[in-house]
Amino acid sequence: MRGNSAVAGGVVLAVITMVAGALPFANQVEPIMSAIGVRSAGAETQDVKAIVSVEAVKARAAAYAKDNYDAARWDPIHFKPAIDAASDQACLVCHNEINSAKPRDASLAGVKTTSTLAWYQTLDTYAGAQSDFHWRHRESPFAKQVMNLSCNFCHQGNDPREESPHVTATDAKGAVVTSWNNGNPPFTLRKMVNPSETCLRCHGQFPAENMGLAGKWHELRADLETADAPNGCLSCHAETFRTARHQVTYLKTKEIEDAAKAGSSDTCYGCHGGRAWYRNSYPYPRTPWPDMPTDMPDWAKDRPTSADARFKLPAAK
């Protein structure tokens, strides 16, 4: 197709032979990159550090900007293993637009954002007008207080062909390539992130049944909350149940407890039923806690007993 593609292909093939075992995706990305005439320094070396270094990213972005948009789309930072090591700063070299994105002032049918109010907008924790999704999850005052979501918490890859966080093809041995929890198959619908492993963690239903509670939280809380103890969740979760929670890098463990003590159950309920976009709830790990009962409830039988390795904090201090 292009004059230099035979040469580029040769170089790339040699590299693939060396690294194919460790890099299941290389054999899919590289031929496409060479076909479109892409020769990126990172791809040739497949050296993760070289691919994700902010200086190197800036240099590649400048080179791509001249004439090779396709090369930028196929930049190796969008693929594993590099994406796992990429800093937010590296992604933002090319994607700073997500920091200035704004929702429309009105829907296409003409309904103004200022004339609608969602339940979660009435909470004490909600600040400001409706804002872009990325801003709400990374920059809003409440987001900054309780969580720490990096780009690759949600974006596990971006393959422009599959439009999937994981390429859905098989590896050289014909095995399905996956790095999800418990060997789950790679997500195949054309979404940019896997909602079951991201959104659902904070936007599932209130898991009342597993708590032996019947009814809705807004009814239950009336009997559990007083002016002195305005957070009904803590009547059970301060000392008695599942007290070793949130041992993950993407949440601010201590700040969540501080906010929960200072405020109402809206703080906890917000991530555990209050902004539920789904009918199920996330199957949370059941981290052993002091004085944990020894009999295992049925629903807990298949639960992991600690956070995913990807996010796990070093053993509690």
Ligand code: HEC
């Ligand atoms: C060298 C520049 C560059 C870097 C660095 C980069 N990207 Fe991209 N990315 C692009 C380009 C160009 C596209 C294609 C955009 C389009 O077609 O709208 C793209 C597409 C995407 C898309 C799909 C957007 C869409 O609308 O289809 C996502 C998601 C994405 N990148 C996430 C990331 C993440 C996360 C990182 C950091 C790990 C990252 N990118 C780093 C240049 C880059």
Ligand code: HEC
């Ligand atoms: C809480 C999860 C989450 C985090 C954290 C996150 N994203 Fe996204 N991102 C999404 C979702 C969901 C979409 C929309 C996907 C779709 O339309 O299918 C998206 C879309 C995008 C797009 C496509 C353009 C757009 O605005 O729709 C780009 C580029 C992107 N993200 C880059 C980033 C970068 C860079 C970071 C880190 C600074 C980041 N994202 C952090 C979930 C996230």
Ligand code: HEC
């Ligand atoms: C780690 C927890 C967490 C994850 C993961 C998460 N969210 Fe959220 N989400 C929140 C919190 C907290 C807020 C409220 C932020 C605020 O009030 O400023 C929120 C707010 C929202 C809102 C309301 C936005 C607005 O401007 O009014 C939407 C919609 C949303 N999330 C969708 C999603 C989707 C879709 C995903 C997955 C791609 C996702 N969230 C992943 C915690 C999370």
Ligand code: HEC
């Ligand atoms: C009456 C006591 C009680 C109250 C009040 C209560 N919980 Fe629970 N909660 C429990 C018990 C019991 C469990 C299950 C313990 C176990 O693992 O054996 C539990 C489990 C959970 C789980 C883990 C569920 C799972 O599937 O792994 C979450 C999340 C949770 N509670 C959040 C909350 C939030 C948020 C509130 C307030 C809105 C709240 N709880 C109020 C008793 C309570």
Ligand code: HEC
């Ligand atoms: C910003 C969102 C957010 C807030 C606020 C929040 N949680 Fe969670 N919670 C999560 C996520 C995400 C997990 C899963 C963490 C993991 O995988 O270990 C979780 C896990 C849990 C678990 C299961 C823990 C385990 O390992 O056994 C319990 C119980 C729980 N939360 C209760 C609460 C209570 C009580 C509060 C208020 C004090 C609260 N949560 C506030 C997002 C939140």
